Amino acid sequence: MGKFSEGVGVFAGNDEVDRRPIRVCYTWSGIAAHSARWEQAMSADGGVTWEMNWRMLFTRRDLASQPVRLNAG
Template sequence: MPGMTNTDFDFLAGSWDSRQRRLTKVLVGSDEWYEFDATLDCQVLLDGNGVFDVLRAPERDIEGLTLRLFSPDEKIWRIWWASRASGGRLDEPVVGRFTDGVGVFECDDTWEGTPIRVRYRWSFVDTPHPRWEQAFSTDGGRTWEVNWEATFTRRGR
């Protein structure tokens, strides 16, 4: 319905510093992580039904953007990621919603030729330090390997 306001991602509007943590090697049973700092600048648009952000981590040469679009009819979000490393190609969108303050978004994709299930999870969105994680599953979602985590702190307050 036109004019309907969505507030799911309002918490993310503005400028953030974040601590990022990534697995060194994905889907090989590794438990070796590396950490780095990043910034995130986010705009909430289209009455809350569109959210756009840019993530920058110069020390790791990472620059990427996220586009989130909410479908009021389906009551779901589609979230696309694109990075400099992907040559500006949008990844498959993860799809999902928030339930009880936790957002879970999933899709099927491939990682280095292996079919995977991808999951993004937003939690602690009502705190000063929202948290995001990415996980992959090679068994249809029965088990997950978290491979990227980020904790955010609002900048300029």
């Protein structure tokens, strides 16, 4: 569950790791025409403290200047 507000999307829910319940939180930010940032954090204490364990920075290629080559084999 979550939403975007002022360009940042925060989504949280329940999950489990090694059969133990945890909270997870996913954050989308820095969203632009050619880039975005995504982070995942986990909490084992119901959201009191969080540990960020995954970050991805997305970049879109400029396809006009870098043609895509298909492998025919």
